[in-house]
Amino acid sequence: MKLKVYADRMSQPSRAILIFCKVNGIDFEEIHIELSKRQQLSPEFQAINPFKKVPAIVDGRFNLFESHAILIYIASAFPGVADHWYPADVSRKAKIHAVLDWHHLNLRRGAAGFVLNTVLAPLLGLPLNKEAAAEAEKVLTSSLSTIENIWLKGDGQYLLGGFRPSIADLSLVCEIMQLQLLDEKEHDRILGPHKKVQTWIASTRNATKPHFDEVHNVLYKLKLRLSLKQSSQADGERKSGIKGPIISKM
Numbered sequence: 001m002k003l004k005v006y007a008d009r010m011s012q013p014s015r016a017i018l019i020f021c022k023v024n025g026i027d028f029e030e031i032h033i034e035l036s037k038r039q040q041l042s043p044e045f046q047a048i049n050p051f052k053k054v055p056a057i058v059d060g061r062f063n064l065f066e067s068h069a070i071l072i073y074i075a076s077a078f079p080g081v082a083d084h085w086y087p088a089d090v091s092r093k094a095k096i097h098a099v100l101d102w103h104h105l106n107l108r109r110g111a112a113g114f115v116l117n118t119v120l121a122p123l124l125g126l127p128l129n130k131e132a133a134a135e136a137e138k139v140l141t142s143s144l145s146t147i148e149n150i151w152l153k154g155d156g157q158y159l160l161g162g163f164r165p166s167i168a169d170l171s172l173v174c175e176i177m178q179l180q181l182l183d184e185k186e187h188d189r190i191l192g193p194h195k196k197v198q199t200w201i202a203s204t205r206n207a208t209k210p211h212f213d214e215v216h217n218v219l220y221k222l223k224l225r226l227s228l229k230q231s232s233q234a235d236g237e238r239k240s241g242i243k244g245p246i247i248s249k250m
């Protein structure tokens with residue numbers, strides 16, 4: 001039976017799974033679970049993933065959730081996946097696991113929390129939380145520095161000094177791509193100081209063309225919508241002559 005991938009392309013780990021399958025020529029069916037409509041809460045999806053989150057897969061009678069576990073499973077179970085994605089060498093494989101374990105408690109917490117509380121919350125019917133955004137930014141900034149100074153050490157342009165991308169590269173880059181939703185000034189403020197990280201993102205993107213941009217297109221479209229909305233609001237404020245409060249002198 002064909003592999004079924006339950007995903008929402010607005011989800012960072014969903015994008016990593018989809019890109020990985022496409023790059024490696026894996027025959028699969030993408031089943032869209034729209035998070036904005038709370039489709040992940042349906043009884044049908046809960047039977048696949050009791051944690052009610054995407055991504056998840058069904059391979060015959062086998063269900064699996066958690067994106068890193070899914071990447072490891074697909075890389076191991078499907079023939080034709082190049083060794084550099086998830087090497088047979090045990091020591092190399094263990095180092096990839098180290099990066100993936102670090103990801104969840106650091107980069108994911110920082111990037112997802114920051115974007116949610118600066119951009120996405122209103123789109124999901126949630127209030128913006130400045131305190132949570134500030135705390136997430138600290139974690140995000142620290143995580144980007146760790147990637148630059150620790151995980152990208154070595155001769156190659158990929159994590160752990162690799163010369164070809166691994167599942168860790170794809171997972172972490174898809175996480176950072178969520179920052180595309182920030183306005184240009186904020187995006188440059190966060191990522192600008194991390195030149196090595198920017199080069200690594202570009203390398204991973206190039207290594208997974210054309211699938212990387214095709215899967216991320218939903219993000220690019222939302223970014224355009226948000227930019228147009230901000231421009232429209234700014235124009236409206238200029239035309240109406242909105243100014244700060246006038247303070248009279250006694």
